[in-house]
Amino acid sequence: MSTHPSEREPLLPERSPTVVHHEETQPNPAHSRVGPLDISRSTRYGILAGVWSASFLSALNQTLVPTMLPSISSEFKSFNQASWLGTSYLLATCTFTPLYGRLCNGMGRKNANHLALLFAGAGVLGCGLSNSMEMLILSRFLAGIGGGGLMTTSSIIVSDMYSMRSRGLTQGIASVFNGLGLGLGGPFGGIITDWLGWRWAFLIQVPFFIISFSLTSGFLHYVTPGKGKSTREILKRIDYGGSAMLFMTVGAVLVFLSARYNEGLPWSNITVVISLSVAAVCSVAFILVELFVSPEPVLAPFLLKKKIPVLVGASNFLVATCNFSIIYFFPMYFQTVLATSAATAGLHLVPNSVGLSLGSLFAGYMMHLTGRYKTINLIFGWFPFIGAVMIASLDKDSSTYMTWLSIMPLGFGNAVVLQTMLIALLVRLPESQMAIGTGFGQLFRGIGQVGGVAISSAVFQSRLDGALRQRIQGPNAEDIILKIRQSSNAVASLPADLQKIARESYAMSLKTVFVFSACSTLLAFLVRLPIPDKHLDHRPKSEVTEAEADIESLIEPGVPDDVGYLFEDVVEDEEVPDLDGKHPPRHRRRLSTYESAEDVLALELEIEEEEAEISQGQQTDSPTR
Structure with a gap:
């Protein structure tokens, strides 16, 4: 039987019996009990080198394409489709970025970061090897799925390793890498295109994705405080419906704009009609899902x-x-x-x-x-x-x-x-x-x-x-x-x-x-x-x-108090009775799937504390009843 602590076993049980830890790796006992604030300086720098190099590449790819558009479109004879090289990447980033905070809880920091690296690296490699505009656009979309995730996981990992006092400076340094990536994307793409050809602007990045993967694999072994919820319980709260409707809405609008204006198709064309209709239907569906269905909506309606x-x-x-x-x-x-x-x-x-x-x-x-x-x-x-x-x-x-x-x-x-x-x-x-x-x-x-x-x-x-x-x-x-x-x-x-x-x-x-x-x-x-x-x-x-008073004013006069649960920070998708047991159970939703690093560290902490208070209150009241 393994002696390693599981994700449901308390690391410091004498301090808080309700707090357990997510392990970023299991194999090495020397690593498994080290928290993010207790790792050595060399380990911390190794992690930072891994996540910041990846976030730099993510930012670089946002502005890499503009100077390469003439060369790419000329090779594939499709300049009127060239805008998809930018929109496909940005569409993927916009749609998938909010999901990575939840993946950090469900999969662990390292696995979520590696998933983003896999998408980003595979997308960039596919761009360099593309033999058609369609393949290049699809590869850019895959790179965008990972690119947004690299930004999110990097922010969460950095927040793990630094106290609140030091975090502002550290995040400021991270912003420098992001700014450098955005600023150097255009010049880098232009210089490499003139020197080696546009494909090498993508292929040159692949070794750096591998280096980032190696650094996080070798150094990212700390454990993080979290709750003993299963991966399934965490991932089921992702706003899949809202994300899908957002993706389909924006995607359909892009298809409409491309078909009607880039391709010059008439309004009566079936592609124009269908894309515009899908955009209208999915936009309404997105609002409905966010308002009434999703337990943690992307939009924060x-x-x-x-x-x-x-x-x-x-x-x-x-x-x-x-x-x-x-x-x-x-x-x-x-x-x-x-x-x-x-x-x-x-x-x-x-x-x-x-x-x-x-x-x-x-x-x-x-x-x-x-x-x-x-x-x-x-x-x-x-x-x-x-x-x-x-x-x-x-x-x-x-x-x-x-x-x-x-x-x-x-x-x-x-x-x-x-x-x-x-x-x-x-x-x-x-x-x-x-x-x-x-x-x-x-x-x-x-x-x-x-x-x-x-x-x-x-x-x-x-x-x-x-x-x-x-x-x-x-x-x-x-x-x-x-x-x-x-x-x-x-x-x-x-x-x-x-x-x-x-x-x-x-x-x-x-x-x-x-x-x-x-x-x-x-x-x-x-x-x-x-x-x-x-x-x-x-x-x-x-x-x-x-x-805080402004938030209270969001609850309109005459609305039952139960609606107030819509504005709590972290809630559980389950029924929680009042202390006296007289009021009916109330169903609660999170405000949004966007969360800070602290929210990711303690996804259900408030609910567990509330349940403990409920239990304690019932025990206190029982002798007098």
Whole structure:
């Protein structure tokens, strides 16, 4: 019989008989009883190297493709399908990221991280070996399933290993790796494409995924405090229905946009009709599942009853739409209109990343200094609009200063907006709902990222087709237009007169995309105007805050007290009677499947404590009854 502690056996039974531990590995007794705060420095650094290298690769893959689009689409002769290379990755990340917190409980930290590594590594390898656009798009989707999981599992593992006092600095360092990945994706993709070809931009990453897997396999052996719930009990609470409906809704919208605008199919086409119908039906089904069915909904629908969360969500959607529209089409301007190399086009995204980093630091410092967020949001919230307008005004005669720095206000302003809007939402929630509020904002950002690439691609292709048809006439016009739309690299091989027409048409189409981005960020600014300011003080956690009162106001007058259970932090999907046993059992649901690292560490702690109090209360009352 094994002497190793099981997941239901207390590690320190003398301290808490209800607390047991999830083991990240079983074989080595030397490892099995070490908690995350007690591991050696070398072990901790080995784990960090493993998870941060993987999260860096995940961030890199989000912005890797834009500078490679002309080369990829030219090889497969399908430029009008190229937007799927971005949307497939972002769609998978948006849909599957919320599930990994639950997988960390059900499978353990290491197994959940390895599952994400498997999807991400297999997807990246498949991208490098793809022999068709369809295979490349599918591989990007697989990479996205793992990419979002790497971010989530990395955050949870880091939170395991550091105390609250040290966690802020450590997560800040983790954000640097994330920012580097986002900033280097475009230049890396462009340089490798020019040097070795686009496939190697994917294949070069594979050894690093293997290194990350080896590091976490060798070092990630600590045990984490958790509850003795089986994997089945934990995994059954995942919002499979909501995730499936969200995936089908967004996916159907993408198919509709691609069929109607990228492919130019008529409204009566069966693909257009079916995709639009599926999107409508699944969107309604998603709302119903989130409101009435899922024990732990992805959406956190109770926040939709409040004005400020809805406005913050709308702002996040529009900001992400603007940001990713420009990120995916800005490099194309230099490659197709100005005829630069892919490497040079990618380097033009670096000022955006610098602006994002500076904007995040500036917003955090100013909110810490002043205790306010409204003023800096009003001032610097204009910057993305200014940046988008500057980008839309670019032409072949623009100065070097304009071509390189016009995107910087966009990144700086968007960073300030996202930071201040997160605080505007969280300051009105009690501390127990911080993770849910963060997840709520992330969900709308994720959908905005997918929508930004898909909608801007539809706008671009529709405008390009119209511009080409207006300028190119003759018996071979259809073939020439199709060639230009399917391969941007084919522009350079055209006769001088057609080449000029093609570049002008690309310039007009890209300008339309940038104007669309400017309108999105302007609308986001207007949406944020009704959000009030609030002083950010430093009251002790034990005090009753106004945020807690805000949550109480979510329960409408006249609604039975049972509904209050909808707003508890952690609940069990079972019936729990009152202490006196007189009230009927009540069924309770979690607010959302999004959870902080602390929630993952103690998924059912509050319920077990409540059950213990119930038992103790019954024993205390029994002599007097």
